[in-house]
Amino acid sequence: MKRKKISAFALTILCFSLFLTSCDKKIKLDPKNPTTVHLATYYSSRQLDELEKLTTEFNEGYGFEKGIIVTVKSTASIQKINKYLIDSANEVAGSDEFPDIFITYKSILPYLKGKKEVINYSDYFSKEELAQYVDNFIKIGTIKQDDKSKIIMLPLGLSxxxxxxxxxxxxxxxxxxxxxxxxxxxxxxxxxxxxxxxxxxxxxxxxxxxxxxxxxxxxxxxxxxxxxxxxxxxxxxxxxxxxxxxxxxxxxxxxxxxxxxxxxxxxxxxxxxxxxxxxxxxxxxxxxxxxxxxxxxxxxxxxxxxxxxxxxxxxxxxxxxxxxxxxxxxQGGGIFISKSTPIKEYAASEFVKWLTNKENNTRFALNTSYAPVRKDNTEKDFIENAAKENNIKEISKNSIIMSLQQIKNEDLYIPPIFxxxxxxxxxxxxxxxxxxxxxxxxxxxxxxxxxxxxxxxxxxxxxxxxxxxxxxxxxxxxxxxxxxx
The missing domain is CATH 3.40.190.10 (Periplasmic binding protein-like II)
Known part of the structure; x- marks a missing residue:
C-alpha cells in the first residue's frame, strides 16, 4: 500500500512537471471552439491604436488558426486601470470579470494579494524564450516569493x-x-x-x-x-x-x-x-x-x-x-497573466509570445516611441534600418536609441512594490x-x-x-x- 501511495504521488509530480514544461503538447486548443481571453490596459492614443491593430491581426491570423480570440479594453490611465483591477478583484457590484491579461505597473500587486494571483512566466515560456528579452527588462519583472525568483511581468515596450x-x-x-x-x-x-x-x-x-x-x-x-x-x-x-x-x-x-x-x-x-x-x-x-x-x-x-x-x-x-x-x-508598465484555468493561461501566454516576437515588438515600439524589449531588435543599426523602413520620425528614433543605451549600460530605478x-x-x-x-x-x-x-x-x-x-x-x-x- 505504501509503495502504491508513493508511486501515485510520484506520478502526480511527473504529470505536473510535464504540464509545465510541455503546455503546447498537453493543452489542445480548438479552432472550432476558440478560447477567448480578455485584456485590460491603461494605454491610450498611439499605444492603444497600435495594440488594437496588432490584436486584430492576431485574431484574424495566428489566433484564428490556434483557436484564440483576444479582446482589448482600455481605461486610458494608470489610476483608472488600477481601480478597474481592484474593483474586479473584489467583485464590486457592476464591475467586470477580472481580465485574463492586464497591462499596468507592478505597484498594483499588493492590492490584488489574496484576491487574484498572476502566473510565473517560467511555467509557460522556455528558458530559451525568456533569454530573448533584454536582461534588465526581465529583472524589472522579477520578484522574490517564498525564497524563489518568479518572472511575473514581461515587457511589451518600456521607456x-x-x-x-x-x-x-x-x-x-x-x-x-x-x-x-x-x-x-x-x-x-x-x-x-x-x-x-x-x-x-x-x-x-x-x-x-x-x-x-x-x-x-x-x-x-x-x-x-x-x-x-x-x-x-x-x-x-x-x-x-x-x-x-x-x-x-x-x-x-x-x-x-x-x-x-x-x-x-x-x-x-x-x-x-x-x-x-x-x-x-x-x-x-x-x-x-x-x-x-x-x-x-x-x-x-x-x-x-x-x-x-x-x-x-x-x-x-x-x-x-x-x-x-x-x-x-x-517608465512604462508590463504584461501580466492572471491565474485562472490552464487553457486560459496557455492561450494568454501564446498571445504574449506572438505580441512580443521580433517583428511585432519592433513595430509596436517604433510606432509608440517605446524601446523594443528583445535582444535581437535593440541594436542601433537594427533600429536605424527599421525606423527608415517604417517612416518613423527622427526624434522618436533617436530617443529610442538613447533610451536603449541607458537601459543596457546603466542601473535602472525599479519602483518598490507596496x-x-x-x-x-x-x-x-x-x-x-x-x-x-x-x-x-x-x-x-x-x-x-x-x-x-x-x-x-x-x-x-x-x-x-x-x-x-x-x-x-x-x-x-x-x-x-x-x-x-
Missing part, C-alpha cells in the same frame, strides 16, 4: 527618460557664456549652466528678474528616487511588514540643493502640464521627459505674438548626481515640483510689491527654511507610509 534640447537655440547662445552640452551630464553642472542662462536672458529686457529657465522635467519624483539610489540608498526602507521613510537631513540637503534651490531661483522650471508644451512656446530650452512622449516635442516654436521658428532637437541622456553612479529613470506607492509618488512629485513652483510665484509677487529680490532669495533658501521644509516633508511622507504595507 526611460531622456533629455530633449532645442539644438537650434542652444547652439546659438553666446560662446562667452560657456554653456556646452557637457552641462547635461549631471545636475550640479546643469545648475551652473542654468544660472548663466537665467542671468543672460534676464539681461535682455528692462524688467528685472524675468530670466528664463534653461531646464525642466516631467519626472521630478523619479529624479528623487534615482538620485537616492545612485547614492546607494532608498527613500523607503522595509521594516518587517511596513515601509518607513529613509531620508536623513544630509541626504535631504543634497536633494534641496539639486532641485529646490534652482527652482526657487528660476533656473529650473515647468510652466505647462508637460515640458514639451513649454518647449513649443520657447519657455524652456531643454527638458527631461519619457521617450514615449517624444512625438509631442516640437519641430517649431510658436511665440506669443504668433511668430514661428523651425528648430532641431538633440537627444541626450538624463542628468545624474555628480560623483555618483548613474541611475536611469525607467500599497499606496503611486499616491506617495504623487506626493513627492508635488513636494519637489508644484509646491516649489508656487513658492517661486509667491517670491516674485513679493518682489513686484517692492521687497528686495536678493533678500527674498536668501530667505527662501536659508537654513531655517530648509529645516522647516525638511521636517514638513518627512512628516508628510511618513504619515502616508504609516498605515500601508
Amino acid at each position: 526611460t527618460d531622456v533629455t530633449f534640447v532645442n539644438k537650434t537655440d542652444f547652439e546659438n547662445l553666446p560662446k562667452n557664456l560657456g554653456i556646452t552640452y557637457e552641462a547635461f551630464n549631471n545636475f550640479e553642472d546643469l545648475i551652473e549652466a542654468s544660472k548663466k542662462y537665467y542671468n543672460y536672458t534676464d539681461s535682455l529686457t528692462e524688467k528685472k528678474h524675468d530670466g528664463k529657465a534653461l531646464y525642466g522635467s516631467d519626472s521630478l519624483a523619479e529624479h528623487i528616487f534615482a538620485g537616492m539610489q545612485s547614492m546607494g540608498k532608498s527613500i523607503f526602507v522595509q521594516d518587517k511588514d511596513t515601509y518607513k521613510v529613509n531620508l536623513s537631513k544630509e541626504d535631504a540637503r543634497i536633494l534641496w540643493n539639486t532641485f529646490y534651490v534652482p527652482i526657487i531661483n528660476g533656473y529650473f522650471s515647468k510652466y505647462a502640464k508637460f515640458t514639451s508644451e513649454d518647449m513649443k512656446t520657447g519657455n524652456l530650452l531643454s527638458a527631461t521627459a519619457s521617450t514615449a512622449g517624444s512625438m509631442y516635442f516640437p519641430e517649431k516654436i510658436t511665440y506669443p505674438n504668433g511668430d514661428t521658428k523651425k528648430i532641431q532637437i538633440s537627444i541626450l541622456k538624463t542628468p545624474g548626481m555628480k560623483n555618483y553612479k548613474k541611475v536611469s529613470l525607467q 500599497d499606496n506607492y503611486e499616491n506617495i509618488r504623487s506626493l513627492i512629485k508635488d513636494i519637489f515640483d508644484k509646491e516649489i513652483q508656487l513658492k517661486r510665484i509667491e517670491l516674485l509677487k513679493r518682489a513686484d510689491s517692492g521687497e528686495d529680490y536678493d533678500t527674498l532669495i536668501s530667505e527662501y533658501t536659508s537654513n531655517s527654511s530648509f529645516d522647516k521644509w525638511y521636517d514638513d516633508i518627512k512628516t508628510r511622507i511618513d504619515k502616508s507610509l504609516k498605515n500601508f504595507k
Whole structure:
C-alpha cells in the first residue's frame, strides 16, 4: 500500500512537471471552439491604436488558426486601470470579470494579494524564450516569493527618460557664456549652466528678474528616487511588514540643493502640464521627459505674438548626481497573466509570445516611441534600418536609441512594490515640483510689491527654511507610509 501511495504521488509530480514544461503538447486548443481571453490596459492614443491593430491581426491570423480570440479594453490611465483591477478583484457590484491579461505597473500587486494571483512566466515560456528579452527588462519583472525568483511581468515596450534640447537655440547662445552640452551630464553642472542662462536672458529686457529657465522635467519624483539610489540608498526602507521613510537631513540637503534651490531661483522650471508644451512656446530650452512622449516635442516654436521658428532637437541622456553612479529613470508598465484555468493561461501566454516576437515588438515600439524589449531588435543599426523602413520620425528614433543605451549600460530605478506607492509618488512629485513652483510665484509677487529680490532669495533658501521644509516633508511622507504595507 505504501509503495502504491508513493508511486501515485510520484506520478502526480511527473504529470505536473510535464504540464509545465510541455503546455503546447498537453493543452489542445480548438479552432472550432476558440478560447477567448480578455485584456485590460491603461494605454491610450498611439499605444492603444497600435495594440488594437496588432490584436486584430492576431485574431484574424495566428489566433484564428490556434483557436484564440483576444479582446482589448482600455481605461486610458494608470489610476483608472488600477481601480478597474481592484474593483474586479473584489467583485464590486457592476464591475467586470477580472481580465485574463492586464497591462499596468507592478505597484498594483499588493492590492490584488489574496484576491487574484498572476502566473510565473517560467511555467509557460522556455528558458530559451525568456533569454530573448533584454536582461534588465526581465529583472524589472522579477520578484522574490517564498525564497524563489518568479518572472511575473514581461515587457511589451518600456521607456526611460531622456533629455530633449532645442539644438537650434542652444547652439546659438553666446560662446562667452560657456554653456556646452557637457552641462547635461549631471545636475550640479546643469545648475551652473542654468544660472548663466537665467542671468543672460534676464539681461535682455528692462524688467528685472524675468530670466528664463534653461531646464525642466516631467519626472521630478523619479529624479528623487534615482538620485537616492545612485547614492546607494532608498527613500523607503522595509521594516518587517511596513515601509518607513529613509531620508536623513544630509541626504535631504543634497536633494534641496539639486532641485529646490534652482527652482526657487528660476533656473529650473515647468510652466505647462508637460515640458514639451513649454518647449513649443520657447519657455524652456531643454527638458527631461519619457521617450514615449517624444512625438509631442516640437519641430517649431510658436511665440506669443504668433511668430514661428523651425528648430532641431538633440537627444541626450538624463542628468545624474555628480560623483555618483548613474541611475536611469525607467517608465512604462508590463504584461501580466492572471491565474485562472490552464487553457486560459496557455492561450494568454501564446498571445504574449506572438505580441512580443521580433517583428511585432519592433513595430509596436517604433510606432509608440517605446524601446523594443528583445535582444535581437535593440541594436542601433537594427533600429536605424527599421525606423527608415517604417517612416518613423527622427526624434522618436533617436530617443529610442538613447533610451536603449541607458537601459543596457546603466542601473535602472525599479519602483518598490507596496500599497499606496503611486499616491506617495504623487506626493513627492508635488513636494519637489508644484509646491516649489508656487513658492517661486509667491517670491516674485513679493518682489513686484517692492521687497528686495536678493533678500527674498536668501530667505527662501536659508537654513531655517530648509529645516522647516525638511521636517514638513518627512512628516508628510511618513504619515502616508504609516498605515500601508
